[in-house]
Amino acid sequence: MTEILYPELPKDLKLIADKITQGKIFAYPTESVFGIGCDALNNHSIEKVINFKGRDYSKGLIVISDDTEKLKSFIEKKYYELFCSKVRREKKPTTWIVPSESNISPLIKGDSSKVAIRVTSHMVCKKLCQYSNSALISTSANISGQEPLKIFNKVKKEFNGKIDFIVNGVVGGYNKPTQIIDLLTEDVIRKS
Known part of the structure; x- marks a missing residue:
């Protein structure tokens, strides 16, 4: 059975942070849908997320954090400012497509030389990043090709017993997934 944790409870928040650093896979609310995630520096966990979703390895994943500093190591240095x-x-x-540092895992970049990153505005996501001191993988809570879950x-019904834990909460007020913009060209890849 998948554990349900409550980020408003200090003991659960510490437990969530510990589980993230241990490489656990979890669901959590984001700005517009529930996400499936893990520590963005744990390749074993990232691979588990990709396989769990049935996601094509070539697509890459989004990395989120509560601040730009935790995302700095993912961005080619000359584009950080x-x-x-x-x-x-x-x-x-906004999720930004940015040139990535050469050492970024292809599990995150997919077939691209760029990485998708976002400074999250969702309070639960911010807490998860702050307390775990980590950037997180963020991909929609669904099996590839199905509708992302928002409630x-x-x-809980769909993923009980299939992932390590679920963070209780509600998604933000956005009806569509976040917009995606290329940092250099400013092309809008996905409108919100």
Whole structure:
């Protein structure tokens, strides 16, 4: 049975942080849907997320954090300040496609030389990143090709016994997944 944890409870928040650093796979609310995630630096856990979802390895994954500093190691150094300035100016949750450092796992980048990253605006996501001191993998809580889940009870029903834990909470007020913009070209890859 999958454990349900409550981020508003200090003991559960510490337990969540411990489980993230141990490489556990979990579901959690984001700005617009529930996500499936793990520590973004744990390749074994990332591979488990990809396999669990039945996701194509070539697609890559989104990395989220509560601040730009935790994302710095993912971004090619010469583009970090540009990324920070775009994050400060953008008013709605935005996933940025940025040139990545060469040592970033292909599990995260997929077939690309770029990485998808977002500074999250969702309070639960921020807490998870802060308390675990980690950037997190974020991919929609669904099996590839199916609709992403937005309601805790549906996530619990669908994923009970299949992942390590579920963070209780509600998704943010956005009806669609976050917009995706290429940092350098400013092309909008996905509208929100």
